[in-house]
Amino acid sequence: MKPTRRTVLIAATAALLPSSPAVAAPKSRAAALQPYASYWYPDSLPSGTPGTGITWRSLKSWRPTDDPDLAFNASTVPLAPRFTPAPVNATARAGQARIQSLVSFGPTAANPSQGSATADYYALTHWAYIDELVFWGGSSGEGLILAPNAPIVDAAHRHGVPVLGNVFLPPVAYGGQLRWTRDLVQQDAAGRYPLAERLVAVAEAYGFDGWFVNAETGGGDAALAAGMLGFMRELKSLARAAGQRVTWYDSMTVNGAVSWQGALNSQNEAFFQAADDMFVDFRWTAAKLTSSGQRAGQLGRSRYELWAGVDVEANGWNSSVNWDAIVPRDRAHVVSVGFYRPEWTRNHLPADGRAPSEFHAADDRFWTGRSLDPSRPDGTDSWRAPAVSVADRSTVTTVPFASVFNTGHGLRWYEDGKVTSDAPWNHLGLQDRLPSRRWVVHTEGQRPAVNFDFADAWCGGSSVLVEGELDEPAVVDVYATRLPVTVDTVVELTHRTDAGGVNVELAVAMAEPSGPGATPPYTYLPVNSVNSWQTVSVPLTGLTGTAHAIGIRLTATDGGPVRWRLGGLAVRNAPHTPGAPSGLRITAASGGDLRYAWNPASGDVRHYTLHRLLPDGTRRFLGATCQRAFFAGGLGPEQGERAARFELRAVGELYTTSAPATVTHAW
Template sequence: MNPTRRTVLIAAGAAALTPALPVLSAQAAPRAAAATPPYASYWYPDSLPAGSPGPGITWRSLKSWRAADDPDLAFNAASIPLAARFTPTPANTTARSGQARVQALVSFGPTSANPSQGSATADYYALTHWAYIDELVFWGGSAGEGLILAPNAPIVDAAHRHGVPVLGNVFLPPVAYGGQLQWTRDLVQKDATGHYPLAAQLVAVAAAYGFDGWFVNAETSGGNTALGTAMLGFLKELKSLAAAKGQRVTWYDAMTVNGTVSWQGALNSQNQAFFQSADDMFVDFRWSAATLAASGTQADGLGRSRYELWAGVDVESNGSGTSVNWDAIVPTGKPHVTSIGFYRPEWTRNHLPADQRAPEDFHAADDRFWTGRSLDPSRPDASDPWRAPAVSVADRSTVTSVPFASVFNTGHGLRWYEEGAVTSEAPWNHLGLQDRLPSRRWAVRTAGERPAVSFDFTDAWRGGSSVLVAGELDQPAVVDLYATRLPIGVNTVVELTFRGESGEVNVELAVATAEPSAPGATPPYTYLAVNSVNNGVRVRSVNGWQTVTVPLTGLAGTVRALGVRLTATEGPVRWRLGGLAVRDSVTAPAAPSGARVTAANGGDLRLAWTAAPGAVRHYTLHRLLPDGTRRFLGATGQLAYFVAGQRPEQGETAARFELRAVGELYNASAAVTVTHPW
């Protein structure tokens, strides 16, 4: 990889992004009792740099890591297992299943001081187009901070909900960016038994933190054949240990078998042994149509899938404006050649000016990147020079069991809503709270003018966002929401929560129990009245929102697609969808137990608790003030949470916190109370 692509990984640049925090000694023991903010973890393999770490940076050795000694493990361990996926009939005639896959190498934040559980800003790369992604790499690392990065829990939880494995990153930097060959030697060191202790440590970290394996990127030059041989032995042992734990290993095309760093841009004799010792390989950007074609042929000859090769596409600088020879990777009308490896698709956020990074600005750019210029995967724009993933790759879904619910929470917002009321005015991000989101954004079926459909952040039923449909609606319009595999029982109902802001619109629930007749065809929907109070439909109104419960009377088998049909009786229309649920019954979740303050420093507190039995979507934490006001403080899927800046209010002598478990249907358990004396 060219050094110019390392811009965000330069130690000085990363350090400039970190807040001023107390400097910890490189040899300092974990401070389990300190009420400090938890951050995503990062390490050197073994030896540490000379000198002292910069402000806010803690130097750690992976070799000495132990789960029992990790003070932030409870904040960083993912809570959602990797969901199984299925591939519905593609939304268009060009997207294919079983061929090219998509990998994304994403830097969500700096190496150091990257919050474990979100932060108080909506300006965040809230990735939502998981349906097209097959592997996410938590990209980062720098010579001045650390080289081995464990992804933080919110990202893993969001990815896992959508069936996407997440890999930590092992980055041995180019010498131009401070790389030291000793760190490579540290990584591949052997113990007295001939094993590679750092391979076992990497697998232990991934198991403890709940992510899915490692991306190994050795780019420090100066090695020799002995080092190349040692790296190959290390990689083989890492792959063996990882496979035993259900983890994956991806190799980056940089180091060759003779220990030198020479990016090939191909699968060839210089890196084949590494590819054969890993699950996948990222092919550096130097590829050409000829080298990719030869690489695919070589993978076939090895009995491997050519789609285990990710052809690198560098979008860090120009995003959806990047010029790419798409026919070399995903040709139209021919079998795909290899898979796609996007380097730094968070361009969709980073290229925006600081005063234009509102959530809607980011999602507009992100939809353009993943869906294409048409912003409708059911009708891609063939003249678009950017061949978005939705054009070539079939979307996937994990919506396979009842109950299922979504409030269309994207994982960030300008405020926090509960049942249509604002319970916190603070902007926020926490990807672990993201719902399973519609994969086809936005497929709209209409014979008239297409309305605009988007996530909107000015109002929500719960969380921070809702789906806004706006336009003339001169003809009925069907908005596809979810591809599903939901069994229909005798008591199965669908709940829709929505509100109209302008115009008059008739709402119908669209339910399909069979696949479309062909790729690109409309699902064979049955339309069920929502506005009617007949046929068992029940309506509840809260804070201007209506929740309508529609029984699936007369339908049997499996729900394979869900949507809404909107017919305007007076326009233009602004109509907002805040929630959707499919259920047979409602059972309240059990409450967590053992809630306690584990550390305090003034108004900065660490809290922990024991998991509630049964299925839990996440936990919410509120502060109960003496006048009875409940203030939302945050939510997380983990069993620990950090709150900052609390202070006595209304003459109280102790702060009172309420912790609740939230179930799949967004119904909450009884509150567990925690008090903290001032």
């Protein structure tokens, strides 16, 4: 344990130093149409006036009907069920240690609701190892209670990961005021805790999954601790009734003091019992974690409801961690893992070295390990990556299923292999259900490199690129699945060969592999090799039951290096196109800043795309979202037009698009 950990934490939490790209604060009423993620104080506001671009709000005064940005901030993707396939290595375990991830995706204030015009973003993709995501943030000068923005919740839910908002009561030395703690735990005349009800209502309206409560403002007493305990009990009761959850941070103790224990003990046991989980502060030792796990068992609780804090904010995979105290190799895991600020994988890169490919290379190293293949862990790597200890999960269980391998950010936007916007972007809600085990390659020869690539795509911002000397056939595991297969089931593969000669085969396994790390029992079906983007339909002739895995086998035909690109994969029984949205309208306009809203389309809708139809007949992509409201800024007349025309389409699960709804805006 680093003795300076508390110094690091306090320095960070003063403003939580969210190191995502700075977002310009509104400079005028025109820019104020831009919706941002929501944040509040419990009740009373600071004295003075807020800084530029900051809005002080009281949670006690919040009502969904009065929230002008709710339509932009509410998640629309339900939490998907997950399953655990056979592990890809002999060390990863199911049903033991879990992983919680505390991430600051952006600043507390001025964090755009629906992405922004930069590819420099923490586009988390390794959801398969995560059990709970905390939307970390908050500061005394902006707000203390944060609701996660919709793109993050949508992406997490698509992968079966619940997302918690953050309640942060900061240290006094960094602006924390004890009155805010008292505000949070105030009771009404009937003895109820109105802000507990309000927190549950916010999570329900915004579509996320509960709250992480971190009370670090010192100076309290036993009476305040009793109030906090009563608040937590009521919050947990209300949250459970609403299908939500609550995590407690090891900070305030039962006497009201802030004293980080680094263990489950008599000082914080009551708060653990009033929550679903507890994040154990970084002061833990091996002995403390062992005793904590035992104490949880004595309470009738799972030891894996304790997250042992692992601080990676400063050093990432170079952090010194006693892994055997948490996830030993030779016996049952002791407790679970709580990563503090794994967005280090982005933040440690130089400002001019944060292209998507560079970020994903670092993020893969963090989650998969130095080998970059979870089926082949590097035993000499001092960083025990999650893939080494924790079995991956998948949500690919229903037909139709499709993916264009969109990671949620990109340098351009592609549609049918063509660039329809050359502007960089991020919007995590557009992220696909991505392969959970990246990247497992089965080969007797040289292993090719497999990566998300941003130089070209079929749709969205990225594709999968396989490149290398294929001296032996190579099978790339793409998806672990539980997909029902009938006589009508077809797999559609959109792919392209960029260099070399390669024979492509679809691999489908109708059962689990013989053991951890073994190749699934694939059946191989031929796919035509092409040198330009093409979608090939492959009937699963002769296969019935449940598909457990889908992969690709590549065999070089001329012995030279190969570059092969996978742009899309779909599994369906019949084609499906959603109905068109209706009622497209502009709900607010100021200069070139416009807010749009519409009525939902019929059928299965994955997201909506908004285009501008220019006078010369070309279409320009403006953005996409899973919500039924959208903001576009900085627009203006083009090509001598007097009015701008916009088209909105629904995109289905199979990436088929509806007829457009249209609206015109006069300049």
